[in-house]
Amino acid sequence: MPEVSDDCLFCRIVAGEIPATVVYGNESVIAFRDIQPQAPVHVLVIPRAHHPNAAAIGEADPAVAGAILAAAGAVAKAEGLADDGYRVIFNTGPNALQTVFHVHAHVLGGGPLGPMLA
Numbered sequence: 001m002p003e004v005s006d007d008c009l010f011c012r013i014v015a016g017e018i019p020a021t022v023v024y025g026n027e028s029v030i031a032f033r034d035i036q037p038q039a040p041v042h043v044l045v046i047p048r049a050h051h052p053n054a055a056a057i058g059e060a061d062p063a064v065a066g067a068i069l070a071a072a073g074a075v076a077k078a079e080g081l082a083d084d085g086y087r088v089i090f091n092t093g094p095n096a097l098q099t100v101f102h103v104h105a106h107v108l109g110g111g112p113l114g115p116m117l118a
């Protein structure tokens with residue numbers, strides 16, 4: 001899997017070619033607000049390197065997969081979600097309606113989220 005892909009929207013956000021509201025970043029991941037928020041707080045956490053989905057990065061680079069979870073927790077804390085709770089979701093493949101094939105964790109919160117499959 002290439003480190004970056006010209007065809008990949010999220011690689012282009014990492015490269016600064018497409019603007020995004022970045023709320024967190026370190027050497028391995030960045031987090032930015034979703035363009036179509038599905039909750040009062042909706043942030044996407046992605047690795048800087050290109051991997052298509054959670055299974056792929058879990059196999060290829062478990063350390064960075066862990067860094068995504070650590071960043072999701074840091075974002076949740078910074079956004080004031082830690083006490084009341086939030087979701088971290090990795091959509092994978094067509095049944096989950098994955099639309100961007102650069103792995104991303106959705107961090108959703110800021111109010112009641114309802115049943116998971118609603």
Ligand code: 5GP
Pocket residue numbers: 009018020021032033034035036037044090091097098099100101
């Ligand atoms: P998926 O359906 O693949 O799990 O989620 C992709 C997410 O990326 C969607 O929630 C969608 O709103 C978000 N998204 C798509 N294009 C852009 C964009 O250009 N900028 C930002 N910030 N989010 C995007």
Ligand code: ZN
Pocket residue numbers: 004005008009010011012049050051101102
């Ligand atoms: Zn990519």
